[in-house]
Amino acid sequence: MPTVVERFMDWTVSWLPLYGEAKLLLVIYLWLPSTWGAGHVYDGFLHPLVAWHEADIDLSLLELRARERDVTVSQLKAAAVIGQVWLVEAARCVSS
Known part of the structure; x- marks a missing residue:
């Protein structure tokens, strides 16, 4: 924000x-x-600006944390699938 104001x-x-x-x-x-x-x-x-919007900031942070957990879980699931495919391909290459 300060950079935007400065520019x-x-x-x-x-x-x-x-x-x-x-x-x-x-x-x-x-x-x-x-x-x-x-x-x-x-x-x-x-300080007055942040105090005025404190409840909104806290709510936004809670929503962001919940979304972050969802994204993390989905990314871990995707990584597990990719790892599983990689292991199957590696086993197939070793057995041939």
Whole structure:
């Protein structure tokens, strides 16, 4: 998501004077521990957003885990069939 925002901003406002310098200052603000920039962004924007959608996120994760189990079981069954076919062919080649 940050890359999408960054590319959109680069495309739309990169023509402004001092855009590169302002972008560098923002990165430094977010990165330096002494400025608490990342903490301010998290506390002011990300945490409320995630808290607002927490139930939806949890439900989606549960559904994803259930689908993952189904896919894993089906992949294991397919691998077992392929292994069985391979063993039959190997036995046939050895016996000939």
